[in-house]
Amino acid sequence: MLLRHTPKEIKQRKALTINPAKTCQPIGAMYAALGIHSCLPHSHGSQGCCAYHRSTLTRHYKEPVMAATSSFTEGASVFGGQANLVQAIDNIFTIYEPEVIAVHTTCLSETIGDDIPQIARKAEAEGKIPRGKYVIHVNTPSYVGTHVTGFSGMTKAMVDYFSKSNGKKLDQFNIIPGYVEPSDMEEIKRIAEVMGVRTVMFPDTSRVLNRPQTGKYDMFPKGGATVQALMSTGDSLATIALGRMASGAAARALDTKCKVPCEILDLPIGFKATDRFVDTLRKTAGINVPDSLSEERGQLMDIVTDMHQYFYGTKVALAGDPDQLISLTEFLVSIDMWPIHIVTGTVSKDFATRIREITKGVPHQVNVSTPGDMFLLHQWIKNDPVDLLIGNTYMKYIARDEDIPLVRFGFPILDRIGHSYFPTLGYRGGMRLLEKILDATLDRKDRDSPEESFELVM
Amino acid sequence: MGILKEQDISVGAELIDPHEVKQELLRKVPAKVARKRAKQIVVNEVHPSEDMPEIGANTRTIPGIITQRGCTYAGCKGVILGPTRDIVNITHGPIGCGFYSWLTRRNQTRTNGPEDENFMTYCFSTDMQEEDIVFGGEKKLRAAIQEAYDLFKPKAISIFATCPVGLIGDDVHAVAREMKEQLGINVFGFSCEGYKGVSQSAGHHIANNGIFTHVVGLNDKIKEGKYKINLLGEYNIGGDAFEIDRVLDECGITVVSTFSGNSTYDQFANAHMADLNTIMCHRSINYVAEMMETKYGIPWIKINFIGAEAAAKSLRKIAKYFEDPELIERVEAVIAREMPEVINVRDEVRKRCEGKVAMLFVGGSRAHHYQELFAEIGMKTISAGYEFAHRDDYEGRNVIPSLKVDADSRNIEELEVHPDPERFRPRKTAEEVERLQEKGFRFKDYDGMMREMLSGTLVIDDISQYETERLIEIYKPDIFCAGIKEKFAVQKKGIPMKQLHSYDSGGPYAGFKGAVNFYREIDRMVNSQIWKYLQAPWQESPELTAKYACD
Incomplete structure (x- = not known):
């Protein structure tokens, strides 16, 4: 057993986080x-x-992940990191020539209290920031929030630094996609395009972290929201933010700063949340939903109705981030699966309430923890077993020990590919999720069924 | 490998002047940076009787340069203590440090059965929050240790300090002492805040000091075996230590402890009972060997199991140390048994790899050791460098007396070690040592990487992403070796990239079976057809299109 020391008996922990x-x-x-x-x-x-961070992101995306560091030593930790950051800015613009340096802080620089805007001004005064180039920042002390709030913070920084309004509205909508895969960002853009809506998406990691192999390496690939596009977000007709935790702050900041109205929606995972996204886009943009999109929805519903017997009553344990878990739980419940153990490490105010509400029709006790850890999740599973796990790669240790199939979903996925290329958002993403769920559960059924009831047709 | 000539460093028929390449690497960077980097980029010159050219190493990383390096915590918790399975390692800090060092290094461990302890699959953290930073985290740390004890009853708990811990003044050692007394098990802390030192290397040193102070020497059990050694600086990535153990076992050599691949707390506690320390990774662990020699009288030698010839040489060296004809004979028999398969595969692979060129930028010993394996299949290393090594790893240990101790190194405690009144036992008398040396046997020997590289090769310390890219463009190597962060940028350039930290889920590459694995892996990588298909038919070269147009 790989997690051999995890006891069934649950004792409350106040100080020690495990897994x-x-x-x-x-x-x-x-x-x-x-x-x-x-x-x-x-x-x-x-x-x-x-x-x-670079290692983890690289292992997840199997792509180059370039980033620089201020390389603090003990001296910088005592006297502050100003000299380090000014030098870094000079080196980066001289050697690597990006248009933007996006600085985020760490627990170290936050504990010291480095003032990034002040340091950036100093760098600018010293001529270290070439004309037309930008240094933006976000404060991300590691002892506050989680990777989700860090994403949210940097996304909001894009608004704080770039969004402008010149009073003349542009025929475009902002979409803030949330902490999702590049493939998901692509899918959201595709849906908007199919609907004939012009969009500016930020951040946009598609064609950055799922780029093609061409035999040539450009440190800065084609993808990503351009500075020009980011600036134009202040003149967009509206903002649609997907995922309250990851995208809400930036959408609200844009509303406050440039009076761009926003709709903050759940991540479009599953048909219900995708319906809300498509319908909001339809109403906000004042357009009709094309048949092709309704047909995609119909294909998803076809799988749901045809395969319902394999979904019904399947008990599932989930770990992940609040935005993903809310929509995913809703999707699972809507096809009569039973998500019964749900854990996120991210503290989210209304998470437990939303999950309770979504799962109130599930005829089984539902455990929710925010913040919780995978050690607790494993203990819940030992006490009340499930048929399926959905979560990141670390869940494979529970999956192996407890002999439960696992669908990899979320961050990080270190041991498989696909997530960066194939979405789980939108109707097509929903189809892919169901395919993965069916593959996992039916492969298990095939493995475990007695010879006489081994089925050819399912 | 031996010394080859400068003209060997060529791409196709074109000779490349390494001095020009060096200038090219420095051309674009700000002047101040260029001055510093110029010391860390050295054109190798090998004159057998003379000192090596001096290289800048173990100096501060230049901010913004895009370095390969990690931090002190990574070196201490991630590298040295990470592979020990039965210690509960608690990271005292915000969640990230514990999370990123959770199972990511591929150091394999094999328990002795289902009841045996193994905490390596777990991540333990105090997950410090803002209030812990403001009001201090010692209370939470104490509670976390208590909770870990109540849940797991481990034989030892260790604590790793992360950056903010040092700044807010949490005393992990005081908490450790207190909890040790309270719980009656060994509890010890490491001040391995990420900002200490200039790289992971500082963390190795801190870890070594901690293990030596708190664990080594606690268990006087005499392990059975005639020839007892410790294997130091072997982390069992991809099962390397398993293969080395297999070979040593066949030779009748007993491994008392491995620092720290597949290791246990009791192995460390018992390490002082070995009769010889053998060092694989000189950089990360020579401290422990030095201290054990002073305190317990155990001599150390450098060995290397990466490369079949190197493995054979290392086995012979160990046998020679014990001066027992029976062992010498048995070692020869094992080598004779293992080598035919190695030679068989090597010769087959060599036909396809001969003359191809490699670059290695990794670690503190791997960039050196793996050159042996490439040489065995006829491949040349035209440029190499370490991520976090010191000058002695490049130029050889004879430079140690002349090394300047800078402010960053001074921050890392140097333990004052004295012979243990009860346990000090010189394994060899002065006469025996002298006799062995007269026969050419070398103790505490490490000549470094540069002496074994060709003249005219480029040796680059702490290589940056920019230098990596330029180097690849200029030399167009057949394979490039580094770590995960470098991997995909190199491959996007159309050059196969082999990770020598994690082995890309491969391995083992140590010992005889490991050599065979490596030959086959490199053969796969440098001779694969896949790289030919990157362009679609319609992306053909303009020249070809023009030719067809003429036709």
């Missing part, structure tokens, strides 16, 4: 910054933070 269902803010900020075109994320702290 976290979250990580720290800066990595989320780094991921979001990669969604700006020609941007080099910069970690203001010890170089280990940057190395760890």
